[in-house]
Amino acid sequence: MAKKLPKTDIVLAGVGWTGGIIAAELTKKGYKVVGLERGKERKTEDYLMVHDELRYQQRNEMMQDLSKETLTVRHDRSKRALPYRQHGSFLIGDGVGGSGEHWNGLTYRFFPYDFEIYSKTVERYGKDKIPADMPLQDWGITYNELVPYFEKFEAMAGISGETNPHPEVPEVKYPTVPLKETPSMKMFKEASKKLGYHPYIAPAATLSESYTNPDGISRAACQYCGFCERFGCEYGAKASPVVTVLPVAKETGNFEVRTHCVVRKVLHTNGKATGVLYVDTRTGEEYIQEADVVVVSAYALNNIRILLNSQLGSPYNPESGTGVIGKNYAYQMTSAASTGFFKEKEFNLYAGTGSLAGVIDDFNGDNFDHTDLNFIHGGNIALGHYGKRPISNNSVPKGTPTWGKEFKDESIYWTNRSLSVGSQGSVMPNKENYIDLDPTYKDQFGDPLLRMTFNYKDNERNQQKYIRDITTKILEEMGADIINSPGDQEDWDTTKYQTTHNTGGVIMGADSKTSALNNYLQMWDCENVFVPGASAFPHNSGMNPTGTVGALAYRAAEGIEKYLKNGGSLV
Amino acid sequence: MSEQEKNAPYLDKRSSRRTFIKNSGLTVGGVVLGGALGSLLGKDSTTQTHETGVHSTATAVNFNQALMYFDKAQFDTIDAAAEQIFPKSEVGPGAKELLVTYYIDHQLAGSWGLNSKEYMSAPFYPAEASSLFGHQTHLNRQQIFNLGIEALNSEAAKQYKAKFSEITEEEQVSILQAFEEGEVTLNGAVTSTYFFALLKSATIEGAYADPLYGGNKDMAGWKMKNFPGHQMSYANIIEKDEFVKIEPTSLNSQHKH
Numbered sequence: 159m160a161k162k163l164p165k166t167d168i169v170l171a172g173v174g175w176t177g178g179i180i181a182a183e184l185t186k187k188g189y190k191v192v193g194l195e196r197g198k199e200r201k202t203e204d205y206l207m208v209h210d211e212l213r214y215q216q217r218n219e220m221m222q223d224l225s226k227e228t229l230t231v232r233h234d235r236s237k238r239a240l241p242y243r244q245h246g247s248f249l250i251g252d253g254v255g256g257s258g259e260h261w262n263g264l265t266y267r268f269f270p271y272d273f274e275i276y277s278k279t280v281e282r283y284g285k286d287k288i289p290a291d292m293p294l295q296d297w298g299i300t301y302n303e304l305v306p307y308f309e310k311f312e313a314m315a316g317i318s319g320e321t322n323p324h325p326e327v328p329e330v331k332y333p334t335v336p337l338k339e340t341p342s343m344k345m346f347k348e349a350s351k352k353l354g355y356h357p358y359i360a361p362a363a364t365l366s367e368s369y370t371n372p373d374g375i376s377r378a379a380c381q382y383c384g385f386c387e388r389f390g391c392e393y394g395a396k397a398s399p400v401v402t403v404l405p406v407a408k409e410t411g412n413f414e415v416r417t418h419c420v421v422r423k424v425l426h427t428n429g430k431a432t433g434v435l436y437v438d439t440r441t442g443e444e445y446i447q448e449a450d451v452v453v454v455s456a457y458a459l460n461n462i463r464i465l466l467n468s469q470l471g472s473p474y475n476p477e478s479g480t481g482v483i484g485k486n487y488a489y490q491m492t493s494a495a496s497t498g499f500f501k502e503k504e505f506n507l508y509a510g511t512g513s514l515a516g517v518i519d520d521f522n523g524d525n526f527d528h529t530d531l532n533f534i535h536g537g538n539i540a541l542g543h544y545g546k547r548p549i550s551n552n553s554v555p556k557g558t559p560t561w562g563k564e565f566k567d568e569s570i571y572w573t574n575r576s577l578s579v580g581s582q583g584s585v586m587p588n589k590e591n592y593i594d595l596d597p598t599y600k601d602q603f604g605d606p607l608l609r610m611t612f613n614y615k616d617n618e619r620n621q622q623k624y625i626r627d628i629t630t631k632i633l634e635e636m637g638a639d640i641i642n643s644p645g646d647q648e649d650w651d652t653t654k655y656q657t658t659h660n661t662g663g664v665i666m667g668a669d670s671k672t673s674a675l676n677n678y679l680q681m682w683d684c685e686n687v688f689v690p691g692a693s694a695f696p697h698n699s700g701m702n703p704t705g706t707v708g709a710l711a712y713r714a715a716e717g718i719e720k721y722l723k724n725g726g727s728l729v
Numbered sequence: 730m731s732e733q734e735k736n737a738p739y740l741d742k743r744s745s746r747r748t749f750i751k752n753s754g755l756t757v758g759g760v761v762l763g764g765a766l767g768s769l770l771g772k773d774s775t776t777q778t779h780e781t782g783v784h785s786t787a788t789a790v791n792f793n794q795a796l797m798y799f800d801k802a803q804f805d806t807i808d809a810a811a812e813q814i815f816p817k818s819e820v821g822p823g824a825k826e827l828l829v830t831y832y833i834d835h836q837l838a839g840s841w842g843l844n845s846k847e848y849m850s851a852p853f854y855p856a857e858a859s860s861l862f863g864h865q866t867h868l869n870r871q872q873i874f875n876l877g878i879e880a881l882n883s884e885a886a887k888q889y890k891a892k893f894s895e896i897t898e899e900e901q902v903s904i905l906q907a908f909e910e911g912e913v914t915l916n917g918a919v920t921s922t923y924f925f926a927l928l929k930s931a932t933i934e935g936a937y938a939d940p941l942y943g944g945n946k947d948m949a950g951w952k953m954k955n956f957p958g959h960q961m962s963y964a965n966i967i968e969k970d971e972f973v974k975i976e977p978t979s980l981n982s983q984h985k986h
């Protein structure tokens with residue numbers, strides 16, 4: 159029998175970026191918050207030996223232990239799904255701070271277009287532009303309504319950046335100056351300007367200068383150490399929950415984090431949650447933590463899983479298109495990247511930070527005319543300077559063998575002479591891309607694993623073709639001697655890292671029939687459950703999600719307070 | 730400042746690790762957070778690191794050169810195969826000199842060899858598994874290497890009547906190519922292509938991982954690639970137009986702080 163614990167105001171399932179933001183905001187207001195985190199405690203000292211590519215990048219030191227819990231994957235629903243036995247395509251965080259500890263820190267705002275994508279597409283191109291199998295929808299909130307929350311997130315993290323010069327993109331004033339510009343970024347900017355595009359330096363959560371945020375948290379400037387994404391920052395220069403929101407919550411005395419505690423279910427009766435059931439994995443004991451509000455903040459994929467295993471909300475059915483939990487799962491596409499080889503120039507590519515990049519948004523969102531194009535949306539195009547480490551970077555011109563003497567000598571020769579112009583392609587929802595529970599495979603407690611049914615559809619394949627020609631063109635303009643351009647978009651490969659930008663599955667919207675959450679991320683079906691995270695996105699945009707995830711988490715925090723004061727559905 | 734830092738001419742002396750740490754305030758409402766920086770600061774700055782002579786590479790015995798997993802014959806087979814994947818060339822040492830096979834042996838003996846952070850529950854459907862879905866076999870990496878080594882030697886015996894480590898380099902390469910193409914049958918639930926891919930990635934890792942893992946001897950892998958290993962800061966380099974060559978340092982230097 160699970161042991162019942164005294165009731166608290168708010169319980170969090172997962173203590174990463176979204177859980178941390180909600181903990182800080184509500185403990186400041188005097189509410190008691192209990193954070194349940196399946197992984198371990200984290201502090202900056204843990205990162206003293208962090209410049210270790212093998213341990214952190216190849217062996218995924220900071221990621222979820224897949225022997226305890228994973229998911230199964232397949233390309234379409236006619237097939238059997240097979241377990242994601244080893245990390246590949248995306249990485250799932252684990253431990254206090256979650257993926258917020260080892261992210262890159264590229265911090266964008268989605269475009270006004272994104273939040274009203276359905277209406278704006280119909281308005282500009284007519285209803286026929288949207289394929290029948292694409293359940294595109296507005297988000298139930300506008301960009302302008304979200305601006306104050308974006309500002310809160312950016313001020314808390316100290317985002318360094320310059321405003322995007324593209325005429326279609328709203329101006330943003332960032333709290334700190336942009337990061338330093340490398341020679342390769344200069345080349346990218348000059349080339350794309352010549353081609354008529356609008357380059358700028360990416361907004362970054364790795365600080366360009368020392369900074370004190372509105373909560374009084376001071377952090378040092380980034381050292382461009384080159385071990386950033388997939389690694390923790392030994393300097394606290396990268397904004398992460400452990401160096402920003404969690405200390406604020408702890409200082410109030412109203413926050414308790416219980417580590418090594420896995421939430422299995424949200425408990426509920428008659429459309430109201432009573433608390434959560436969790437296991438302390440050190441003792442093996444089961445507990446029930448009762449609470450007035452349950453926040454499911456376990457990362458997009460785990461959020462879906464907790465809800466499905468709790469039988470909360472109606473599961474999506476791809477046959478009929480009804481139900482909402484698991485609906486509109488989307489991902490991103492990085493296969494439009496081209497690599498350029500420069501004989502005459504050696505760059506200091508070992509240096510860099512996780513979010514150092516020159517970017518253009520000329521082919522992102524609806525910033526370009528799609529009338530004659532066979533796809534919706536697009537992707538940003540960027541040259542990143544993230545720090546090239548030797549095991550994982552061995553670019554060679556096409557036609558070079560993949561091992562042996564020629565490979566060795568060529569990969570060494572080009573190490574500091576090759577640059578990649580990449581793209582982060584949006585993915586639109588499709589009726590056939592969704593998530594449900596796997597009928598066969600189980601986790602350490604015998605609970606069903608998630609089953610992901612996903613592949614790139616025509617919209618994405620057409621977009622990739624279009625964008626890869628532009629990444630190639632930019633490298634030509636930059637003067638590359640040899641260019642490796644990609645072929646067509648292939649089927650989704652679960653073994654190659656693409657992005658950890660999994661979205662959808664518990665989406666927000668204005669209508670309870672087609673969405674799971676209202677615009678405070680409050681469940682339509684269960685008014686005291688809030689589900690922050692990218693699971694709330696009805697589609698995935700062509701840039702990194704966490705700026706938008708953070709803004710929505712601040713919005714949810716406001717909603718939770720309103721709910722605790724007045725009760726009921728907030729919309 | 731460590732010896733390695735002192736010898737780094739590119740480093741602005743004002744930004745040495747400790748002064749950097751002193752100048753950086755990681756604080757909550759004025760209270761210094763106990764972070765990595767805090768714990769370093771706490772150290773008495775007059776503490777001396779005593780350097781002894783044992784680090785001289787000319788005379789050093791490398792106590793890493795012993796086997797945790799392979800037997801001698803398995804070691805010789807992998808040593809020969811890894812050298813063909815990453816051979817000695819004009820550019821610098823190959824797998825053998827970099828001690829890549831010791832690296833692979835040590836990795837196999839631990840959690841990587843046992844797939845301990847991976848989902849290994851049944852059922853397995855190897856026949857249905859396209860390579861796009863990753864490994865779908867009940868075998869762990871230790872078992873896959875055992876099968877792979879056995880098959881390398883039986884191919885060598887079949888074609889050239891000798892052990893894999895004893896045939897010519899061209900013969901070794903042609904067997905490895907057949908493995909890569911999936912043309913060899915391993916007597917178990919795994920393809921030769923998969924074994925080859927594992928061997929190849931482990932070889933690259935052994936050449937370039939921090940020497941703490943037993944390969945990348947004397948950081949010679951990094952030196953070939955002009956990779957500086959563990960450094961505290963590139964803030965003074967990041968905007969530089971010319972290539973800055975830096976003598977590499979390993980995590981060993983960080984541990985001595």
Ligand SMILES: Cc1cc2nc3c(=O)[nH]c(=O)nc-3n(C[C@H](O)[C@H](O)[C@H](O)COP(=O)(O)OP(=O)(O)OC[C@H]3O[C@@H](n4cnc5c(N)ncnc54)[C@H](O)[C@@H]3O)c2cc1C
Binds near residue numbers: 197456513
């Ligand atoms: C390598 C990498 C690079 C990235 N780079 C960027 C970037 O540059 N820009 C960007 O915008 N985004 C980036 N992201 C994505 C970003 O990290 C996430 O969007 C963000 O952290 C999501 O916040 P979250 O609170 O939803 O989840 P997380 O921050 O991951 O936190 C979830 C927490 O919940 C815990 N948890 C899960 N299940 C349970 C359970 N059952 N019980 C208890 N606890 C549980 C987890 O252990 C984890 O600590 C990156 C991610 C990765 C992995």
Ligand code: SF4
Binds near residue numbers: 384393512
């Ligand atoms: S690159 Fe900058 S932010 Fe990233 S880990 Fe290094 S010092 Fe920290």
